[in-house]
Amino acid sequence: MSKSLDLAEGAAPDRPERHHSLRAAFTSSWGLLTPGEQRALARLSVFRGGFERPAGSQVGGAPLRTLLGLADHSLLRRDREGRFALHEVVRQYAAEALGMDPAEFGAASRAHAAHFLALAEEAAPELLGPEQARWLERLSTEHDNLRAALAWLLERRDAGAALRLAAALHWFWYVRGHHREGLALLEAALALPRVSGAARELGEYPAARARLDEALLLSQGAGARTQEAKVLHALGLNSRGLGGLEEAQAFLTRAEAIQREVGDRWGLSTSLNDLGITWLLRGEGARPPSLRGEPGPQGGHRGPARGGLRPRQPGERLG
Structure with a gap:
């Protein structure tokens, strides 16, 4: 993998000078990394829109020490909440390096899809409960990663996992108004x-x-x-x-x-x-x-207490 960027560079000599300058800067930084850091950075390129530390460890094989080391090389940034992200240019170059090793690319992509399928399935029942707002926000933060995971599963024609992910995201798409996108992805996942x-x-x-x-x-x-x-x-x-x-x-x-x-x-x-x-x-x-006194989804009651409001009966006048 350490030679991947040199190979990719040689394949496109007609790129603009600015692109060559950016690549030279990245190649210089890449050369300062250990083989373990190079492998981690390449695998981290499968993320979209950033990632949390546990995801970086599971998908990228990057413990916190490695993540902080990449941040010290200015190849990775960390926000105040502790979320990591690669600059898009860095991500594209790292993705080129990953793509030169099909086995490693497949392993990273499978780990990424598995991680976000698990997250979506964990979130699905919570979206119908009292923690709905928190889980909606979490899925919104990871929306680009969820899209990428589903796109990879569809490309791989993994119908089972794609359908599971699409089904788990249904309520998120519905509540947040992603109807058209959800429809297209669900149809692609065999129309649940x-x-x-x-x-x-x-x-x-x-x-x-x-x-x-x-x-x-x-x-x-x-x-x-x-x-x-x-x-x-x-x-x-x-x-x-x-x-x-x-x-x-x-x-x-x-x-x-x-x-x-x-x-x-x-x-x-x-x-x-x-x-x-x-x-x-x-x-x-x-x-x-019979609408009165029915239990709500969290075990409460949807119907009114005695003396509360109730549906007006046919023929009943407002008093």
């Missing part, structure tokens, strides 16, 4: 059932319905009751978006029944919320769902 949510947010209701119908059959065939309820809930929202309120209520009621059966409290709370909205949209004559 949750892709329909992104399509629905973009107003592509027919496309969402087609995917959801297929997803419902798959979840039912696999006996995946929790996922089946999620698909039924999404079908209800899709039908409501198309104005099919009666069909929407039927789908949501089926989702509610399964969520009660499997004990999915978060899913139940969202289905009851959307059942209530659908009931209100249907107006007079529609039978209201």
Whole structure:
């Protein structure tokens, strides 16, 4: 790897003088590094937008001492929160060096994808809990790394890992408004059932319905009751978006029944919320769902205490 930059330089003699000057400065710094530091710097080039120290150790094989040594050579910077980052020019040159060793490039890329898949799957349940804001911020900080990890998995055609990562990021994409990007990545990852949510947010209701119908059959065939309820809930929202309120209520009621059966409290709370909205949209004559006193996703209660507000009943006048 120590000769990689010389080889890359010789392959492009027609680059601008400024580029040669930058490369000369980097090559000089590269030559002052130990072989271990060169290997670590090259592997760290797979990161995008910086990284935390544990990630640097896991992916780059770089303990804190090595990271601080690279910072002393001005090849790595560290912010006040302790997060490390490579200047983009340094990262590109280090990536060239890494690319000259396909085995090392593959190992670093696999470690990077594995690290951020684990992070996304750790975050997924937390995004539905009281620590949602903190985890949303953490995923936002690592968004470029998550994109890079998913892009590498898609390029490698690792459908299993790509689908797992895309599914784990679904709620992050939804809450932060990355609908179009999420839709494109989910479709590339073989269109998980949750892709329909992104399509629905973009107003592509027919496309969402087609995917959801297929997803419902798959979840039912696999006996995946929790996922089946999620698909039924999404079908209800899709039908409501198309104005099919009666069909929407039927789908949501089926989702509610399964969520009660499997004990999915978060899913139940969202289905009851959307059942209530659908009931209100249907107006007079529609039978209201039992919304009072239902448990919320964290074990609280969504319904009002005695004397609190409640949905207005059909025909009831405001007093």
